[in-house]
Amino acid sequence: MLWIIFALLTGIAIFSVLWPLARAPRRQNEVERDIAFYEERLGEIDREVERALIAPEDAKAVKAEAARRLLVSADQDKAPAQVSQTRVRLATALGLVLIPAVALGLYARVGHPDWPDLPLQARLDSEPGRMDLATAIAKVEAHLAQNPSDGRGYEVLVPAYLRIGRVEDAVRAASTALRLLGDSPERLSLYGETLVYAAQGVVTKEAQEAFTKAVAKGALVPKASLYLGLAAEQDGDKPRALAIWKKLLADAPTAPWAESLRQKLIALSSEEGPQSTPEGAAIAAMPEGDRDAVIRGMVDRLATRLAQNGQDLEGWLRLVRAYKVLNEADKARTALDEARRNLGNDPAATARIDALAHELGLEG
Numbered sequence: 001m002l003w004i005i006f007a008l009l010t011g012i013a014i015f016s017v018l019w020p021l022a023r024a025p026r027r028q029n030e031v032e033r034d035i036a037f038y039e040e041r042l043g044e045i046d047r048e049v050e051r052a053l054i055a056p057e058d059a060k061a062v063k064a065e066a067a068r069r070l071l072v073s074a075d076q077d078k079a080p081a082q083v084s085q086t087r088v089r090l091a092t093a094l095g096l097v098l099i100p101a102v103a104l105g106l107y108a109r110v111g112h113p114d115w116p117d118l119p120l121q122a123r124l125d126s127e128p129g130r131m132d133l134a135t136a137i138a139k140v141e142a143h144l145a146q147n148p149s150d151g152r153g154y155e156v157l158v159p160a161y162l163r164i165g166r167v168e169d170a171v172r173a174a175s176t177a178l179r180l181l182g183d184s185p186e187r188l189s190l191y192g193e194t195l196v197y198a199a200q201g202v203v204t205k206e207a208q209e210a211f212t213k214a215v216a217k218g219a220l221v222p223k224a225s226l227y228l229g230l231a232a233e234q235d236g237d238k239p240r241a242l243a244i245w246k247k248l249l250a251d252a253p254t255a256p257w258a259e260s261l262r263q264k265l266i267a268l269s270s271e272e273g274p275q276s277t278p279e280g281a282a283i284a285a286m287p288e289g290d291r292d293a294v295i296r297g298m299v300d301r302l303a304t305r306l307a308q309n310g311q312d313l314e315g316w317l318r319l320v321r322a323y324k325v326l327n328e329a330d331k332a333r334t335a336l337d338e339a340r341r342n343l344g345n346d347p348a349a350t351a352r353i354d355a356l357a358h359e360l361g362l363e364g
Contacts, residue, residue, distance in 0.1 A: 151180030188214035201348025203231035310342030
């Protein structure tokens with residue numbers, strides 16, 4: 001019967017809002033104020049006549065005008081208000097009846113008033129396959145509260161925390177799993193990744209140390225190598241980034257991420273210099289005028305593509321660098337602003353854009 005209580009509360013809320021509108025206005029005070037003002041005005045006119053500030057015949061005209069204004073004010077306070085109040089009362093009655101009726105009808109149609117509530121413990125006891133992520137996290141947290149030495153539980157929580165944006169909790173869970181279970185390459189990589197998330201995409205010194213330890217254990221740990229290459233790129237050491245990623249690609253040429261890494265290598269190689277790729281070497285061999293025309297054509301095509309699809313982070317970074325090489329700092333800054341506008345919802349992308357602006361001296 002809880003829905004009946006909700007209906008009554010809805011009616012009370014509507015009544016409390018509409019009732020003041022339905023009440024007839026108290027115009028008596030306004031009329032009394034007008035009469036008092038009129039009498040005060042008459043007294044003021046008489047005083048002006050006594051001080052010879054106004055002629056007696058003019059005083060009569062002024063008193064007549066004051067009386068006329070009082071009558072006009074009184075006429076305005078009559079019947080129209082009664083008509084208005086009738087409509088307000090009608091609207092109040094309809095609101096009190098129709099709004100709860102419509103609300104209850106919709107709830108009865110799309111809701112489930114006959115369902116009982118589902119306490120937290122009942123949700124925690126449900127089958128894992130039917131559990132949402134928040135409930136699953138709560139269940140693991142409840143388990144860890146009773147078993148704080150279960151490192152596997154903390155390890156399970158890390159990706160779940162990252163998925164829902166609880167980054168600081170993910171860092172703590174990964175650190176605890178390392179302490180309880182030992183520093184395997186996978187756990188070191190996972191811990192380093194949480195540190196990168198916490199730094200909004202920047203591979204910090206502590207994260208680099210975790211990734212380096214993971215790789216030093218001898219096993220192929222793609223995540224650690226990917227982040228170590230990113231760290232080298234963020235530090236401006238592009239040859240080292242290329243070396244790390246090329247080795248990773250050679251070790252796992254058919255991995256799901258291999259194609260995207262190849263594209264990254266091509267982009268980074270083109271940034272390293274015009275002779276880093278066969279295409280770049282051919283461009284470098286051209287006469288200066290032809291070379292500049294080809295480069296500007298490539299830059300213009302890239303800018304056009306980014307104007308149509310602004311979600312390409314690597315494309316924006318290449319465009320900014322290209323404008324910088326062409327000594328077009330204003331265009332480079334404009335490209336930075338456009339990149340931030342298009343990728344502002346991605347903290348990691350924004351961090352890389354800001355890092356490039358700092359590297360190229362385009363922060364102002």
